[in-house]
Structure formats: C-alpha cells, structure tokens
Amino acid sequence: MKTRVLLVQQGVWGNSASSMPLAVGYLKSYAEADARVRRSMDITIRNYPGDAGVNAMARDLLRDGSPDVLCFSVLGWNYRPFGAIAETFKQINPRGWVIFGGNHVAHQGERVFREFPQVDVVVNGEGELVFRELMTGYLDGAHPRELHGVSGISFLEEDGKQITTPERERIDDLEILPSPILTGAVPLLDANGRFAYDYALMETNRGCPYKCSFCYWGGATGQKMRAFSRERLREELECLGRAGAEVVMLADSNFGLMRQDEEFVDDLLRVRSRYGYPKRIETSWAKNKSAGFYRIMDKMKQSGMHSAFILALQTMDENVLDLMQRRNMKLNEWENLVSWLIEHDINPYLELIWGAPGETIDSFLRGYDRAAKHTPFIAVHPLMLLPNTEYHNKREEYGLVTVRGERDDFEYVLSHDTMTLQENERMLRFICWNRVLARSLWLHNVWIALRELAGVSQSSVILAFSDWMETTEDPDARQMHALARPTNSASEMTDARVWQLLTTRLLHRWWAEAMRPRVPEALRPLLDEVFRYDLMCHPVRPEETGSDAGDRLPVVERGGEQWYLRSDVTFAYPVPELVAALRRGEEVSTEPALHTTTFYYRTGFGGDLQHYFRMDRFRGLTEQQLADQSTPV
Structure with missing residues (x-):
C-alpha cells in the first residue's frame, strides 16, 4: 500500500470563501516530480475555508483512516486548530509524522514543540525542497528524531533536545518547481465542471527588497526578487481562463515593481479577451511606482479589467516611518498617483497601521485625514507582532505590551511608550466603525461633501458615530455597540449581526442626532x-x-x-x-x-x-x- 500523506491548508480566519491551496500545491507538485515519491506515496490536499471548525476538520482528515504523514501550512489564524488536530492524530497514529511549515512557525521551533509536542518537524523557510527530502527520508525509514541531515528544519532528539539544522539557501531558479496549476496538483474544476474556488492564487515572483519592522514576507524580506518565466505564467493564465477563474489574486510582495510585470498583464488581458476570464486581479502593488506601473494601470482600465489599487502607506508620520525602517513615496508623489488613478476611474484604497511605536492619536488622525482627502476608503489595521520581525525582537526597547488573540495566535499591541491602553481602546472603536462605514464602502459619497462644503473631516465623522453609539438609547444601536466591542482581532471580520442591525432607519437617526447639528x-x-x-x-x-x-x-x-x-x-x-x-x-x-x-x-x-x-x-x-x-x- 502507498504511504498516505495529507497536506492541509485553511483559508483566512472566519472567511467562508474558497481559496486555491497554492502553498501546499507547490509541495505536492515538487514532491511528485520525484518518481519514487510519486510511485510510493499518495499525496492528497485537504483545503478548508476559514470558517471550518477544528472538530469538523479533524473528523474529515481522519474519516478514512489515519494517514501516515500530516503536513500543515500554518499561519496565525490556524496555529491552534492545527496543533489540536496534531494531538488527535497522534492518539490514533503515534508513529505518524506531523510537519508544521509556514510564516508563523518558521524559526519558532522552541515554542511550537513546547506547546504542541506532537509536532515532529518545523520547516524554517521555503518548503518545497525540504518537504520532498523529508518524504524520501520517510521512505528510507528515517526516524523523526534523527533528521540531522535535512537542512532548514527544527526537530527534537529522543532526549528532548531541540536541533535546528543549517539554514537552506533560498531557491534561486524558481523554474525547478513544477507548477501546481499546470501539473494538476491543485484541481481547478469541481464535480459540476465549474471553477472550484472563489479566488485563484498565483505567484509571479518571490522575495521582497524591503525590510519593514512589522513584516516577515515568508522570510524573504530584504531579499532579491526572483521571477517565474513568462512562458510558465502565460500557460497558467490560459488554464485559469479556460477554467473560468473570475478573480486572480497574486501572492507577490510588490507587483508592478519588476519589468516583467507589464508582460504578465499583457498576457492576462489576452487570455481574458479569449475566454472572458479572469475578470479581476488583486495584488499587493509596489509602493514605488515606475513608468511601467502607469502603463499597467492604463492597459487594465482600457480593457475593462477590474482591480482594486491598494496603496500601503502604513503611517504618514516621518518619525514613525523611521522606526518602521520604511520609506513611503513623498507626499506629493502619492497624492499625484492617487489623483491620476481617480482621473482614470480606478478606485484607490489606502492602508494604515494604528499603534506603531512613535504614533499618537493626534499624529495618526492627521495622517488619516490627509489620506482621506483623496479616497474615503482607508483600511486601518491594528498593529500586531509577527514572529521574526524587528518589532517582535525589540519589544522591550519600544515598551510594547501585547496580548495573544482570542481566535488566533497573533500578538496584538495593547500599549507602548507613546500609546496608553485607554487611547488604544478609543482607536480600536474608531477602527471598527471605519471598517463598517468607510472601508466597506457602506458610505462612499458623503465624506467629500462634508469635508469640502462643511469642513468636517472623515475621522471626526467616524468618531461622532462611535460616540453616538456609546450614548444613544436606541435598542438596535445598543445591541450593535455590544457586538462591535473594541478588539485587536486581525481577522478584520465584523460580527455579521452588525450589518443586520445597521438599517437605513438607524443611519437616518444617527445622521439627524449626531451629524446634522455639526454642519x-x-x-x-x-x-x-x-x-x-x-x-x-x-x-x-x-x-x-x-x-x-x-x-x-x-x-x-x-x-x-x-x-x-x-x-x-x-x-x-x-x-x-x-x-x-x-x-x-x-x-x-x-x-x-x-x-x-x-x-x-x-x-x-x-x-x-x-x-x-x-x-x-x-x-x-x-x-x-x-x-x-x-x-x-
């Protein structure tokens, strides 16, 4: 009988949308390129939406009998559920292997093994080469306590001593990795012949040239960017177009930065003209814009290709940017960019981080309102400490006080040297109602009229809504206030009941009581x-x-x-x-x-x-x- 290997991936937080399991797809396609692995192992992907519960996932994984190897793609939102499943798996198959890989556990072996001793191996970095080597080792009869010859991992010896093997060099030639899309490692169609996912994922490159203090881009921060070939990407787009993939999301750090990105868009638009799909592209756009970027945006606009342009500013305060080791475009440059996008009917969306060291309420809201002059859509994320980042490593220097998430394993900042707990509480309310009213585009037009005609800033409108929610006796508002309590939750999801309560009647009452008197x-x-x-x-x-x-x-x-x-x-x-x-x-x-x-x-x-x-x-x-x-x- 073949060795049974299950690769497990789960979508983000409570999201019910189905996302293509690209990460574990790479593991499967590279491992099965080895004839012996392909002949001797049955490698299967189990892909779950973000709202799948740990109980349901465990039953599904073990329903057909215990696998021999369970390999998890771990991020902050599934760290605890996957640890619980590992514990259940070991009850059934004590000799089975459990492998953890992903950003959240890389170089965190000491904590992983302490909290989940059922985990046998933690992968530190890119996983494709490591995974295949581990699988060939399994076939050779290797013991999970004796993996000293495998680079880029952490494991425990029999006496409990942790071993971390030498770091493995990053993959320089990405073409050695077979495409999960082209090989069929990730199936594209469901049983009815329709595209199987809400979002199709692709990588056009790996790496990130920047070293922001809050970010750990797969261990590739401050790294040279390496690209897949145009021919390969074109073939992948062809497959997705034929399959009817409506939305393509690129897992790139800075799309639009490299010269070949324009070629990718050219090929994407040709595929779309042939099949009618994809209809939309989502990505993390490069913060520094070249002439090629403007050509890309213009081509997409002319073709009718939909895309949200997200400009990650993070903060508008120069001192905070210095502490972040980050440099935004100059103020006039990003303002000119946003104006250009609006003139071309491309909706720009801006991202800010609240709670960074050096930031205050006043400095943050000044930056927020400066950004709001150009677009009402501003996503505000509470700062969280990610493993392996500079903020994580310098928490004492900045006086950071943190707490682990309730439904995830991220560390959220409660206070630091320039932010009290009380100030953070008020701003978490602000973030909540910004998410509901502005970020979701629930209100889209009134911001500019209030600002330009009545001199009322966007932040003051949101704070007025927050204050009204705390004081009004309206029963629906009281219930909403309880549901939308301050939280650092990175899930960014608002309790669905809030939307049921946020009726036209309630909005009209807020407008009459809280806003009308201000103009x-x-x-x-x-x-x-x-x-x-x-x-x-x-x-x-x-x-x-x-x-x-x-x-x-x-x-x-x-x-x-x-x-x-x-x-x-x-x-x-x-x-x-x-x-x-x-x-x-x-x-x-x-x-x-x-x-x-x-x-x-x-x-x-x-x-x-x-x-x-x-x-x-x-x-x-x-x-x-x-x-x-x-x-x-």
Whole structure:
C-alpha cells in the first residue's frame, strides 16, 4: 500500500470563501516530480475555508483512516486548530509524522514543540525542497528524531533536545518547481465542471527588497526578487481562463515593481479577451511606482479589467516611518498617483497601521485625514507582532505590551511608550466603525461633501458615530455597540449581526442626532440629499429585492450582465454631478435644482458586506456612471 500523506491548508480566519491551496500545491507538485515519491506515496490536499471548525476538520482528515504523514501550512489564524488536530492524530497514529511549515512557525521551533509536542518537524523557510527530502527520508525509514541531515528544519532528539539544522539557501531558479496549476496538483474544476474556488492564487515572483519592522514576507524580506518565466505564467493564465477563474489574486510582495510585470498583464488581458476570464486581479502593488506601473494601470482600465489599487502607506508620520525602517513615496508623489488613478476611474484604497511605536492619536488622525482627502476608503489595521520581525525582537526597547488573540495566535499591541491602553481602546472603536462605514464602502459619497462644503473631516465623522453609539438609547444601536466591542482581532471580520442591525432607519437617526447639528444650517438640506444618495447606492441584498415602497425591483440586462433597476429617483439637488465635481476639485453650486436619475445594481451580491471589492462592484450606479464604466472586453 502507498504511504498516505495529507497536506492541509485553511483559508483566512472566519472567511467562508474558497481559496486555491497554492502553498501546499507547490509541495505536492515538487514532491511528485520525484518518481519514487510519486510511485510510493499518495499525496492528497485537504483545503478548508476559514470558517471550518477544528472538530469538523479533524473528523474529515481522519474519516478514512489515519494517514501516515500530516503536513500543515500554518499561519496565525490556524496555529491552534492545527496543533489540536496534531494531538488527535497522534492518539490514533503515534508513529505518524506531523510537519508544521509556514510564516508563523518558521524559526519558532522552541515554542511550537513546547506547546504542541506532537509536532515532529518545523520547516524554517521555503518548503518545497525540504518537504520532498523529508518524504524520501520517510521512505528510507528515517526516524523523526534523527533528521540531522535535512537542512532548514527544527526537530527534537529522543532526549528532548531541540536541533535546528543549517539554514537552506533560498531557491534561486524558481523554474525547478513544477507548477501546481499546470501539473494538476491543485484541481481547478469541481464535480459540476465549474471553477472550484472563489479566488485563484498565483505567484509571479518571490522575495521582497524591503525590510519593514512589522513584516516577515515568508522570510524573504530584504531579499532579491526572483521571477517565474513568462512562458510558465502565460500557460497558467490560459488554464485559469479556460477554467473560468473570475478573480486572480497574486501572492507577490510588490507587483508592478519588476519589468516583467507589464508582460504578465499583457498576457492576462489576452487570455481574458479569449475566454472572458479572469475578470479581476488583486495584488499587493509596489509602493514605488515606475513608468511601467502607469502603463499597467492604463492597459487594465482600457480593457475593462477590474482591480482594486491598494496603496500601503502604513503611517504618514516621518518619525514613525523611521522606526518602521520604511520609506513611503513623498507626499506629493502619492497624492499625484492617487489623483491620476481617480482621473482614470480606478478606485484607490489606502492602508494604515494604528499603534506603531512613535504614533499618537493626534499624529495618526492627521495622517488619516490627509489620506482621506483623496479616497474615503482607508483600511486601518491594528498593529500586531509577527514572529521574526524587528518589532517582535525589540519589544522591550519600544515598551510594547501585547496580548495573544482570542481566535488566533497573533500578538496584538495593547500599549507602548507613546500609546496608553485607554487611547488604544478609543482607536480600536474608531477602527471598527471605519471598517463598517468607510472601508466597506457602506458610505462612499458623503465624506467629500462634508469635508469640502462643511469642513468636517472623515475621522471626526467616524468618531461622532462611535460616540453616538456609546450614548444613544436606541435598542438596535445598543445591541450593535455590544457586538462591535473594541478588539485587536486581525481577522478584520465584523460580527455579521452588525450589518443586520445597521438599517437605513438607524443611519437616518444617527445622521439627524449626531451629524446634522455639526454642519451649517444652510447646508443641511443639501447634505441630507447627499446622505440619502449614499444610502441609495447600497448593493441590493437577496432579501431586499424591493424598493422602499416594497415593490419588487425589475431585472434588466446591460452589457451582458443582469441588473436590478430602480427608476426615476428624484433628488432636490443634482447630487451625482455635485459629488463628481467635488472629487475633481471643482467649485459647485449649493442651490437646489431637482434632479431625477435611475439606479442600476448588479445582481448576485450575496449579502457579503465584509469585503470592499464586493461592495465596490455591486454598489448602485446611475445611468451615466454605468455608461462611463461600460468598456468592451
């Protein structure tokens, strides 16, 4: 009988979306390139969504009998569940091997073995070469306490002494790794012949040239970037296009930095023109923008390829940037970039980190509002300490006080030399409501009207909402306040019940009680209409296929897609044109003028209110906006 090997991967946190198991796919494809391994071992991938429970995963893994080897791709959100499964596995098969690999456990053998003594091997770095060597060793009868000849691992000898073998050099020629997509190591289609995942993952390169204090990019920080060949990537895109992969997510650190990235986009667009897929690309864009980057964005815009452009600024404070060992683009450069993106109808989204050493509430909110002048969408992440990073190693120097996550194994910062616990509590509330109101694009237009016409900053609006939630006696708000308690949770997921309680009625009450009194009386009727316009742009959820009057919205076809239609909505001001003019930096009239428009909403939203790119894609569009967006594929 063949040796049974299970490779286990799990998607992020509580997310129910299905993501391609690329990491373990590489392990399988490289191991099976060895004829002996392929002949002697049955290597199977088990891929679970982020909301799969440990009990369900354990039953599934052991239902058909105990495997001989369990290998886990470990990150902070699955460290504890995978440790619990390892303990169960050893009860059934004490002689079986348990292998942990991944960013969260690399070079952390001492802690892993102390907390989960059932783990036999921890992989320190890239796993493909190590995994195949471990599998050939298993076939040769090696003992997991005697793996001294395998580089790049940690294990325990029989007497309990930890051994860490010499570090293995990073793979310089990535072409030695067979493609999980081209070899079939990762199946692309489900039983019904449809693409099997919500997201298709690809790597075009490995490595990161930067050494930010908060980041550990697979151990490749400060490393030369190494790329896969254009021919290989083109073939992978062909496979994904034929399979109908709607969204491609690139596991790259700085896409757009390398010359071949433009070639990749050229090939992607050719595949899309042939098959109609992929429809969208998501990636971590390079923070320093070359001429090639602008060509890439322009080509994507001209072709109608959807993408969210995320600019990771992290902080706007120069002192904090110094402590991060990070350099952003100069202020005028990123402002010019964002203006260029907006002019080309590409939505830019900015990322900031709250709680970095040296940061204060005042410095952070100044930076937040400076960024908000260019886009309302700003993702704010609470700082967490990742293993092997400089912040992790210099915690005492910065006075960092941390706590482990409730549902993950990340360390979250409670306080440090420039941030008290009380200040952090207030800002965690801010992060929560920023996520709900701004990051999710639940409100999208009112920010600019409040800022440009009434001088009310985006951060003050969010803080006003937070303060109102703490003081109002509205029963739905009280319940929301309890559900959205301050948390450092890296899962970024808001309790789903919050969205059920955040009704139009509640938003109108907040607006009337907390915001209207803050703006000049002469502007209130106009800002009321902008706020109503924002609410009118909300995606149509499956249970809300009717208008405010309860009439069912008809479905029409435009550009080969199905849309809900809401006709003849009248505003007391020409709100869509007014908001667009403010975004262009133009002067606008605040005089009333009746304006009637029609709204279109893509069908199939599914009620997923957690993810900005879905909100962005399914937000209501006016007739003119839909016409402007429509570009032949």
